[in-house]
Amino acid sequence: MTLEAGIPLGVGFRVLSDGPGDSAARVAPEVTVGDYRDLDTLRAFARGCDVLTFDHEHVPAAHLRALEAEGVTLRPGAAALIHAQDKGVMRARLTELGIPCPRHRIVDGPEDVRRFAEADEGAAGWPVVLKTVRGGYDGKGVWVVRSAEAARATEDPFRAGVPVLAEELVDFTRELAAGVVRSPHGQAVAYPVVESVQVDGVCDTVIAPAPGLPEPLALHAQELALRVAKELDVTGHLAVELFETADGRLLVNELAMRPHNTGHWTQDGAVTSQFANHLRAVLDLPLGDPRPRAPWTVMTNVLGGDYPDLYPAFLHCMARDPGLKIHLYGKDVKPGRKVGHVTAFGADLDEVRERARHAADYLRGVIDE
Numbered sequence: 001m002t003l004e005a006g007i008p009l010g011v012g013f014r015v016l017s018d019g020p021g022d023s024a025a026r027v028a029p030e031v032t033v034g035d036y037r038d039l040d041t042l043r044a045f046a047r048g049c050d051v052l053t054f055d056h057e058h059v060p061a062a063h064l065r066a067l068e069a070e071g072v073t074l075r076p077g078a079a080a081l082i083h084a085q086d087k088g089v090m091r092a093r094l095t096e097l098g099i100p101c102p103r104h105r106i107v108d109g110p111e112d113v114r115r116f117a118e119a120d121e122g123a124a125g126w127p128v129v130l131k132t133v134r135g136g137y138d139g140k141g142v143w144v145v146r147s148a149e150a151a152r153a154t155e156d157p158f159r160a161g162v163p164v165l166a167e168e169l170v171d172f173t174r175e176l177a178a179g180v181v182r183s184p185h186g187q188a189v190a191y192p193v194v195e196s197v198q199v200d201g202v203c204d205t206v207i208a209p210a211p212g213l214p215e216p217l218a219l220h221a222q223e224l225a226l227r228v229a230k231e232l233d234v235t236g237h238l239a240v241e242l243f244e245t246a247d248g249r250l251l252v253n254e255l256a257m258r259p260h261n262t263g264h265w266t267q268d269g270a271v272t273s274q275f276a277n278h279l280r281a282v283l284d285l286p287l288g289d290p291r292p293r294a295p296w297t298v299m300t301n302v303l304g305g306d307y308p309d310l311y312p313a314f315l316h317c318m319a320r321d322p323g324l325k326i327h328l329y330g331k332d333v334k335p336g337r338k339v340g341h342v343t344a345f346g347a348d349l350d351e352v353r354e355r356a357r358h359a360a361d362y363l364r365g366v367i368d369e
Helices: 002-009 039-046 061-069 078-085 087-096 110-119 148-153 215-231 274-282 313-320 349-364
Strands: 015-017 031-033 104-107 128-132 142-145 164-168 172-182 188-190 194-199 202-208 236-245 250-256 296-303 325-328 338-346
Touching: 002 274, 015 039, 031 039, 039 061, 061 078, 078 087, 078 250, 087 164, 087 250, 104 110, 110 128, 110 148, 110 164, 172 215, 172 250, 172 274, 188 215, 202 349, 215 236, 215 250, 236 274, 296 349, 313 325, 313 349, 338 349
Parallel strands: 015 031
Antiparallel strands: 104 164, 128 142, 128 164, 172 188, 172 194, 172 236, 194 202, 202 296, 236 250, 296 338, 325 338
C-alpha cells in the first residue's frame, strides 16, 4: 500500500521480503528474498538505497544501529524505533516524559508478579496483564492473570527468553488511536482520532472520527501523539494507541512507527492517506492534508474464514454497495488471518458502519445474503 502511494510520484522501491509470495513482493518491481534478521543480508539490500523504512518493528535493533554507523539512512532511526520494538524501553521513556501510561513494572517471575499486584506501593491489584517486551502483536505475547495462583501456573511468559512487563488491567471504556506523521525537518500533521474496536486481541473495526469524543479530549490525544513523535524523534507515521477511561483520562497503550491498521481508513477517507504521508516524510517532502473526506469513515478488517477464494464474493459486495472500497493483500486465506479490509464512508454513521460490517462478513463467509 505504501508502494501504491509512491507510484504517482515516480518513486522507485526495493523490497526485502521473507518470500516471493509476501504482499509487497507480489507488486514491487525489485524484490530481494532474504532474512531481515541477518546483518549481511540487510547490508547487501541497503546498498544503493537512498533511505530505508519499515512495515514491521522486528528487525534487530543492533543491526539497525550497525547500518546507521555505516552511513545508511533509516527513517525512523534506530534510536526512535526501539520504543516501538521494546515495550519496557517505551514505558520507561514515556514515564520519564510524564506521559500517562498504565501502572507497570518489569517482572522476573510469578512471585514478582504477585508483589506488583499486591505488595508494591500503589499496588496494581488483580488482574494483571503480562507482556513480552519484544515480538508480540495482535494479542500474541500477552497473558492476563487473575490471581497469585494463576500467576504461578502461567510459565509461558517467562519461557520466551525476553523480559516480561507487568501492567495493570485498565478498566477502559474504549480504545482510541491517534495517528500523526512527522518529517525530518520537523513538519507534522495529525489525523482525526479514531475508535478502534478489538475482537480477540485483533483490530476488527476502526471508526473515524471516534464517535462522541469531546473535542478537548480529541485535541489532547492529538497533542499527546505529536509530543511523543517530537520527543522520540520519529520520522514517518506514528500510531499512538490509547485507552479512554470512564473519568476522561487517556493512557498510552502501544506505539507503532509505521503505517498502522488503525490508519487504513485514510486510504479512502482522508485527503492524504497515512501511506502517502509516511512516504512523503521518509523522503522529507512537504506533508499532505490529513483531513477526512466525509463526516464518517469505517474500516473493517477481513479475516480468513469459510471462503478460500474471496473474489467470487466481489459480485455481491460491489453490486450491493458501489461506494464500498475493498482492499485485499494477496495473502493465502487461512482462518483468522488478516487478509484485507473494507472501507465505507458517508454522512450517516449507522449506515456506514452497517455497510462495512456487511461486506467484511460476506467476504469472510459469515453471511451469504
